[in-house]
Amino acid sequence: MVNTITRRQQEIYDFLVENLDDFSHPPTLDELCMALGLSSKGSLHKQIQALIEAGLVEPMNNLRRGIRLTEHQQQEEDMLPMLGYIAAGRPIEVIEQQESIQVPESLRTSKPCYVLQIKGDSMIDEGIFDGDFIVVEKRSQARNGSIVVALVDNSEATLKRIEQKPGKVTLHPANSDFKPMHYKPDQVDIQGVLVGQMRRYH
Amino acid sequence: MVNTITRRQQEIYDFLVENLDDFSHPPTLDELCMALGLSSKGSLHKQIQALIEAGLVEPMNNLRRGIRLTEHQQQEEDMLPMLGYIAAGRPIEVIEQQESIQVPESLRTSKPCYVLQIKGDSMIDEGIFDGDFIVVEKRSQARNGSIVVALVDNSEATLKRIEQKPGKVTLHPANSDFKPMHYKPDQVDIQGVLVGQMRRYH
DNA sequence: GCCTCCAGTTCTATTCAGGTTCTATATTAG
DNA sequence: CTAATATAGAACCTGAATAGAACTGGAGGC
Structure with missing residues (x-):
């Protein structure tokens, strides 16, 4: 279950943790691409998918409601x-x-x-x-x-x-x-x- | 059980939280449509329904008394x-x-x-x-x-x-x-x- | 009791935007 | 070199949002 994630995936995750509050709503893949300076949501999707498998990001099963971190992660904030x-x-x-x-x-x-x-x-x-x-x-x-x-x-x-x-x-x-x-x-x-x-x- | 809310639903909810005071009475679906710039109350109804299921809006069981938010202060737990x-x-x-x-x-x-x-x-x-x-x-x-x-x-x-x-x-x-x-x-x-x-x- | 009105509900069709999949290419590590 | 990882880009798929029309049932008037 504990899936190791790559360095880039860690970077993206860190970015999410830090900047998720800046978005008024959970960001879409496109918005995240913009924020990260990427130009292909297809690539980003693959990374996000890895984070989902690692249990760090909530899976979005064909639902369109933006990228969200898993509950577990955000309540350890304080x-x-x-x-x-x-x-x-x-x-x-x-x-x-x-x-x-x-x-x-x-x-x-x-x-x-x-x-x-x-x-x-x-x-x-x-x-x-x-x-x-x-x-x-x-x-x-x-x-x-x-x-x-x-x-x-x-x-x-x-x-x-x-x-x-x-x-x-x-x-x-x-x-x-x-x-x-x-x-x-x-x-x-x-x-x-x-x-x-x-x-x-x- | 915790129904995740869609982006648009969040937007509508935010709008409600912010502008509900502007209405002298709880707004009807039609009034809300006007305020939100929609032209079909049928569509809005579906969104409101989702908010009701998420526990953010008071259900109105076939009564006509406008949309009201639930007194739901749980977000500020600590x-x-x-x-x-x-x-x-x-x-x-x-x-x-x-x-x-x-x-x-x-x-x-x-x-x-x-x-x-x-x-x-x-x-x-x-x-x-x-x-x-x-x-x-x-x-x-x-x-x-x-x-x-x-x-x-x-x-x-x-x-x-x-x-x-x-x-x-x-x-x-x-x-x-x-x-x-x-x-x-x-x-x-x-x-x-x-x-x-x-x-x-x- | 009956009628009417109207807010709320239900339904369908259509559009659209966000997510998914795929392939090709670039980059890096070993 | 090869393998693994990142990126770009295009094509595609589908749930979500919308409009529009029709239906329902309670409130109030008669």
């Missing part, structure tokens, strides 16, 4: 991978089998993001509690003042406000019980920037 | 109404034109919910900050210990942890600068129970 747990002072605890979690668009950025769950109270002064979910944009740099997921000395992960100066990196914990920590730049590996947070009460 | 702002000590500030906001299923309950945005720092010790969005389940009762949206003396709304005893209601603010307040049961009107919270950092 899911992000839930990678694991972060507890101050320990490495990120990765979940063996990766889960997904629904994240509203407003809590993420257009860049790749992932979700971690908080263990412990190290960020309590920032209003980030034990059990909260945080949305992190995958990046290796950050602006001063951002809250980052940082891996220190390749061994312990923390969620802290960062302050970078030439030759010196300071991580400010948001719990007044702890003091800011100073490091050399090569000790600190930024793994992402905090962009959202969610908590459930029930 | 949207909740954003009603307004809540600031401790003032009534809820209602937004004039109601907006919607996307809320993950995990942050809401199966009961009716709505969203408010926090103004001020009255819940800061609970990790609920100025600007945060809270998800509230619409209820008029709550269990002790829940955080509720309560309207006190019909004039000021607050987000507080509730403790109900016979003849006495205590609201515990989560900011240590303030003291718990005691009321008579008929002074406090519960408007909902906190079930989720979201914050954005970018």
Whole structure:
């Protein structure tokens, strides 16, 4: 059942995923040809057919209602991978089998993001509690003042406000019980920037 | 069972959604034909029939009362109404034109919910900050210990942890600068129970 | 009760546009 | 080279959309 698709077919599929919203209605083969810069709908038809067999596009059994993606594909739109747990002072605890979690668009950025769950109270002064979910944009740099997921000395992960100066990196914990920590730049590996947070009460 | 709709049918439906208000009464087939530039109500009837089967238009079983849409709001499955702002000590500030906001299923309950945005720092010790969005389940009762949206003396709304005893209601603010307040049961009107919270950092 | 009107329904025929099939040619990979 | 993949282009097939006419049945008037 799992039919491999060619590179070109992948390209076309990616195009569909990205641009399907631009069409007011599901596009016809001709319209898609136009959009893709092709001039033969016959060729495109063959590609689409392959995508249908791969289960990525809804089959149109002699019906004329335009090209549509399969239901399965479009509802994963607002899911992000839930990678694991972060507890101050320990490495990120990765979940063996990766889960997904629904994240509203407003809590993420257009860049790749992932979700971690908080263990412990190290960020309590920032209003980030034990059990909260945080949305992190995958990046290796950050602006001063951002809250980052940082891996220190390749061994312990923390969620802290960062302050970078030439030759010196300071991580400010948001719990007044702890003091800011100073490091050399090569000790600190930024793994992402905090962009959202969610908590459930029930 | 889910009947796929044809392109033209989608067009007609879109037209209905957009222009139905322009008619003083639900339009007849003939009127709609006129508006759509068609000259055969027979053809239009067939399209409408398809929309009825798709559940988008109310069936009219041999009655003559014009075309009506079904109250079918299911397309915005994970949207909740954003009603307004809540600031401790003032009534809820209602937004004039109601907006919607996307809320993950995990942050809401199966009961009716709505969203408010926090103004001020009255819940800061609970990790609920100025600007945060809270998800509230619409209820008029709550269990002790829940955080509720309560309207006190019909004039000021607050987000507080509730403790109900016979003849006495205590609201515990989560900011240590303030003291718990005691009321008579008929002074406090519960408007909902906190079930989720979201914050954005970018 | 009967009649008329008219919105809604049913039917058929016709046209048309969107999907399908095919062949030929170009391009790329192995 | 050969094989696999892409593209162009034409021919074709058929469901969808339309027009038009005829039928149905409920509402209202008499």
